[in-house]
Amino acid sequence: MAQGDDPRPAGEPGEQARRSHRRERVALDRVDAGPHAPDGRGGAAGHHHVGARRHRQGGPRRPRVQQSRTGRQLTLRHGAHSAVIVELGAAVRSYAVGERTVIDGFAEQDRITGGRGQILVPWPNRIRDGRYPWDGQDLQLPLTEPAGGNAIHGLLRWVAWRVVEASGSRAVLEVPLWPQPGYPFHLHVRAEYALGESGLEVAVTARNLDASAAPLRLRPASLHHPGHRGRRPGGADRPRTDMAAHR
CATH class of the missing domain: 1.10.287 (Helix Hairpins)
Structure with missing residues (x-):
C-alpha cells in the first residue's frame, strides 16, 4: 500500500x-x-x-406599481360633465364641466385635507370635547382634532368604502359603520353618485341595523365645503342630497 x-x-x-x-x-x-x-x-x-x-x-424586472393614496379611482362622464370618485371615504376628488373646474378637489396622490369632497357621517362639523348625551347616556368620542379638543367630521372619512356599482355616469359605494367607543351603534351607509344633464347628484342613505334609535347627521361635503368654487351649472349652489335613517 x-x-x-x-x-x-x-x-x-x-x-x-x-x-x-x-x-x-x-x-x-x-x-x-x-x-x-x-x-x-x-x-x-x-x-x-x-x-x-x-x-x-439580465431578466425582466417587475415594474414598480404606484398605487393611489386614495384607493380606486372611479371616473364618471356625461356629456361635458366629468367627475372622479375615490374609494377612500367615497370622496369626490374632482368635478368639472368642460374646461371649468367646479370644485377645488385634490390630486390622486395627495392626502385629502380640509374635508374636500368627503362624506361626513354620522355627524358633520365638530363635537366639543367629544362628549354628547344620548338616551340617558353621556358618550365620549375620541378627539380627532386634539388641538381644538373636538371630535370632527364623523367616523367614515378615512376608511375604504366598497364599490358596488361603477358605470359610465354612475357610482355606488357602501360601508358598514360598526359599534365603537363613543358611537355604540351599527349603521350601513350607502352613497350614490350620478352625472346627468343637471350636473352631479349625490344621494346618501344610512340604515340603522340596531333595534334602538341611533343619533345621525350626515353631509356630503363635495360641493359645499371650503373646496367649493362658485355656483353649480344649472343655477343651484349645492348638490341634490337625499338623507335617510331607517330602523
Whole structure:
C-alpha cells in the first residue's frame, strides 16, 4: 500500500459521513444566508446575492406599481360633465364641466385635507370635547382634532368604502359603520353618485341595523365645503342630497 493511501474503500462509512457532513454544511450555509445573515463584507448576504444574481441574469424586472393614496379611482362622464370618485371615504376628488373646474378637489396622490369632497357621517362639523348625551347616556368620542379638543367630521372619512356599482355616469359605494367607543351603534351607509344633464347628484342613505334609535347627521361635503368654487351649472349652489335613517 502506497504511503498516504486510505486503507478503507471509497464507499466505507467514514468517507460517506464526511461527504454527508459537507452536504449538510453547505445546506445550512444556504439556509442561514437569509436577509439578515452577514456576508463577511458588512452587508446582508441574502440581499446582496439575490440582487447580484438578478443583475447577472439580465431578466425582466417587475415594474414598480404606484398605487393611489386614495384607493380606486372611479371616473364618471356625461356629456361635458366629468367627475372622479375615490374609494377612500367615497370622496369626490374632482368635478368639472368642460374646461371649468367646479370644485377645488385634490390630486390622486395627495392626502385629502380640509374635508374636500368627503362624506361626513354620522355627524358633520365638530363635537366639543367629544362628549354628547344620548338616551340617558353621556358618550365620549375620541378627539380627532386634539388641538381644538373636538371630535370632527364623523367616523367614515378615512376608511375604504366598497364599490358596488361603477358605470359610465354612475357610482355606488357602501360601508358598514360598526359599534365603537363613543358611537355604540351599527349603521350601513350607502352613497350614490350620478352625472346627468343637471350636473352631479349625490344621494346618501344610512340604515340603522340596531333595534334602538341611533343619533345621525350626515353631509356630503363635495360641493359645499371650503373646496367649493362658485355656483353649480344649472343655477343651484349645492348638490341634490337625499338623507335617510331607517330602523
